[in-house]
Amino acid sequence: MTEITIYIGLDDTDIPGSRGTGRLAHDVAIAVSEKYRAYAITRHQLFVDDRIPYTSHNSNAVVHVDASGPDVCREIFDISKQAMLDQFLEGSDPGLAVGDADQILPPLIVMAQDAKTTVLDQELPRALAKNLGIRLEGLGGTEDGVIGAMAGLGLAATKDDGRFLLLGSLRTIMKETDVETLLSNGVDSVYLPDGRQVTSGIIRLGGGENKKKKDNRYPKPSAVAGKTVLFVKEREDGIYQAYMRR
Incomplete structure (x- = not known):
């Protein structure tokens, strides 16, 4: 196509x-x-x-x-x-x-x-x-x-x-959200670095390694093999920290 x-x-x-x-x-x-x-x-x-x-x-x-x-x-x-x-x-x-x-x-x-x-x-x-x-x-x-x-x-x-610096309405999602909201706003999947897929839970945006950068407080997923993927790190049970890949 x-x-x-x-x-x-x-x-x-x-x-x-x-x-x-x-x-x-x-x-x-x-x-x-x-x-x-x-x-x-x-x-x-x-x-x-x-x-x-x-x-x-x-x-x-x-x-x-x-x-x-x-x-x-x-x-x-x-x-x-x-x-x-x-x-x-x-x-x-x-x-x-x-x-x-x-x-x-x-x-x-x-x-x-x-x-x-x-x-x-x-x-x-x-x-x-x-x-x-x-x-x-x-x-x-x-x-x-x-x-x-x-x-x-x-x-x-x-x-x-x-x-992605801009994709649909992702820039309106600030500081914290859940996986379901991301999946309904243009993100195809959420993954941990070790390959585990995250299908539910809370995603924290900003903070962590990016706590001094206010413009990082919205999701910036990566383009991977034709998919829009947000990578996260596990912080505690059911809570994850989004991070940006270069």
């Missing part, structure tokens, strides 16, 4: 002390949602290496839009570009990529996987964009953000990488 999704990849949009790329992705999603349904945002971890300039974690963000077609891709690219330019920060090196699901072919996925373990330059991402018909543009600075923007498309399309 053909997937109907347009992916918007963003990277290198921030500078030290500014809000991150994930926050800007939310604003892009809001702008796009005036015409199309942006149903998810995922975060993807790229290679951390001293040879790669990055602000804090070297991660990108991808907005998932329920739409398809070349004309729609062009329109979504223009909307996203304007939203990013409106918040451009001097000193950042942003890149923007927009592609339909059927444009994200194996060579791009392999390049995206390489971006998690290897230092890349702009040559290959730009060549892939040209040959696959994907809209790609650097929006300032060195334009190195085109690397992560293209990598984001490839990683998101596998549905086997990254974690």
Whole structure:
């Protein structure tokens, strides 16, 4: 079955002390949602290496839009570009990529996987964009953000990488919830690291290892083998602590 999704990849949009790329992705999603349904945002971890300039974690963000077609891709690219330019920060090196699901072919996925373990330059991402018909543009600075923007498309399309920053109404679930609520709001399953599936009980959000990060107090499940999975650690009988995988 053909997937109907347009992916918007963003990277290198921030500078030290500014809000991150994930926050800007939310604003892009809001702008796009005036015409199309942006149903998810995922975060993807790229290679951390001293040879790669990055602000804090070297991660990108991808907005998932329920739409398809070349004309729609062009329109979504223009909307996203304007939203990013409106918040451009001097000193950042942003890149923007927009592609339909059927444009994200194996060579791009392999390049995206390489971006998690290897230092890349702009040559290959730009060549892939040209040959696959994907809209790609650097929006300032060195334009190195085109690397992560293209990598984001490839990683998101596998549905086997990254974690969700936005999915349905999950952001409205704060601090503590139960497994049943998660399963009725977009999470496919809840697992402990040792493979045991959690089908009932209380899930604490935030606190634990993330107690200083207020934005972690809502569920951020991972994309694993086409499923949306929240990983938890057992605290006591019937009570679990959610944790985020990179």
